[in-house]
Structure formats: structure tokens, C-alpha cells
Amino acid sequence: MSYTCYYCEHESETAHLITFFQGTEEKNELLCSSCYADWLEGLKVEP
Numbered sequence: 001m002s003y004t005c006y007y008c009e010h011e012s013e014t015a016h017l018i019t020f021f022q023g024t025e026e027k028n029e030l031l032c033s034s035c036y037a038d039w040l041e042g043l044k045v046e047p
């Protein structure tokens with residue numbers, strides 16, 4: 001089974017579930033490995 005990455009819309013065999021807030025709504029989305037790595041990098045730079 002493969003997944004479609006929420007960010008780059010490529011299909012990925014490995015999916016990472018992320019949770020974030022869009023406004024006041026909590027969203028759960030799947031990211032591929034490379035987008036997940038970028039997302040983690042983004043978290044690191046936040047205060």
C-alpha cells in the first residue's frame with residue numbers, strides 16, 4: 001500500500017503522520033520521508 005504525500009503529492013511507501021493546526025482545526029496528514037524531514041527542520045527553527 002502506498003500513500004500520497006500531503007505536501008508534494010508524490011506517492012510514498014513510507015508515510016509519516018503529522019498533526020498540525022490550521023486555524024483552530026487540528027489536521028492529521030501524511031508526509032513522505034523527505035517532506036517529513038523538512039517539516040522537522042521547520043519545527044526546529046520555531047522559537
Ligand SMILES: [Zn+2]
Pocket residue numbers: 005006007008009010031032033034035036
Ligand atoms: Zn512529500
